[in-house]
Amino acid sequence: MDAAPPRVLVADDEDDIRALVGLAVRRAGCAVVAAVADGTAALAAAREEHPALAVLDVSMPGATGLEVCATLRAEPATAGVRILLLSAGASPDDVARGLAAGADAYLAKPFAVAELVARVRELTAGAAR
């Protein structure tokens, strides 16, 4: 029997970007277990689904990607979720803030789909299936 693909949570308040990220996640050979549009829903989905990776937009209503990231890291049940932050802010300060919040990787928008696919593969490599 084939192993189940790594499970990925996608959170972005922009419908088009969320769909694009979902597409990249599937191209990376992963399954989108939840695609949500705000930070509160992202937290709830992460607690319920225990994904291998959460791809979070930084600027979201409810709770920002940075807040979601910090909360997930603080809770033992979700502390191990890999986190990839996506943001329209691309300055070194933005990246530093993202990494300080506990993210594993940071990708500035606009991103190349090929790069996102590669990052998702890299971050889910060896993930529990």
Add this chain to the structure above:
Amino acid sequence: MTTAEAPDRADEVLRLRREVARLEAERDRLLGQMQHRDDELEIATRMLQARAQTMTSVIDAVTEQSIIGTDRDGVIRVWNPGAEKLLGLPRADVVRRRTITEFHLPEELEEAGGGLAALVRTAQEQGRDVRDWTYVSPDGEELTVSVAVTPRTDDSGAHAGWNFVGTDMTEVRATERMKDQFVSLISHELRTPLSSILGYLELVLDDPDQPLTEEQRQYLTTVERNAQRLLRLVGDLLFTAQVDAGRFTLQPEDVDLAAVVRAAEDTARVTAATAGVELLVRVPDGGLAVRGDAVRLGQACDNLVSNAVKFTPRGGRVTLTLEQAWRTTDGAVVDEPQPGAAPVARLAVSDTGVGIPAGEQQQLFARFFRASTARRHAVPGVGLGLAITKAITTAHGGTLDVESVENQGTTFTLTLPR
């Protein structure tokens, strides 16, 4: 009385009369002198009064700037109508009764070291200081004020106190913050749809299952090129706002400038070839390292090279020359080492393009400035590239110079400390 005594007496009387006459003349002379001095004194007093009146009337005429004079302990001695208007207290309530520090935001003053010393430290060391301080009016309103502090001396030249000349910047700073927020918001709002456009374009262009016709690919590549152009413009606007807001920081590391120059050449190669412009690169074989921000230096080089290509007609040439040089103590850059001269890296980007009229070269680094030759030849751009390149160069402690002759070409020389 004997007969012999009579002439003696007459002589004595005569002498005394003469003496009285001399003394009277002396008295009149002295009186005259006194009158003259008195007149002089009166004129001087009137002049002094007029001068004091002029000073007072000038100070009193300043209604949009606060002029506050204190003694050495910070007790207020001068309080002009501008200060009355700004802080809402009449002169009589303040002069000799309040100190300057009472009108400052306590936390801000504390953070700067506390007390009058914090306000006057730089002015004491350097003779003047201009910076933003927060004044607090009696009703608790906080005002951002640009305050120029200078020491004040008395008529004998001894230190007598301090002058604080303030301009209310509350609205200006609020507008600046709003502009900053606006640019951040707009750039975020523009980058988000651009993310969708570029992302989905990439999917369509690179889909092996559904290959495009050559015509479709050409159209979509044009869309992509223009989306990238829009993205660069958004990036430039955001960067300019960051420079304005003082939020532009460098991530310094050892950077091989030769590699940066080659990368800029790579970036410009296709555009140059399409435009029929030859690109020549001369860099030291062993590279040339500087301390700097690789991304920003790359941006500066890219700007200079892409400008040179844009402004050079078909058949022309753009030459990038990177070499080691030395900056002497008087600021000149020379080819050979000299005692006391500091090593620098010098990048010259020369083109055989349309050139920049001499009268416009001073304005070249101003934001949104476009040379008349750029407009005349319909060269696309908004006039941010050189302003950004200059800001990056200055932040690295370097210089950016231009030499240009209309219809012959332009050379930009970027010099960075090593």
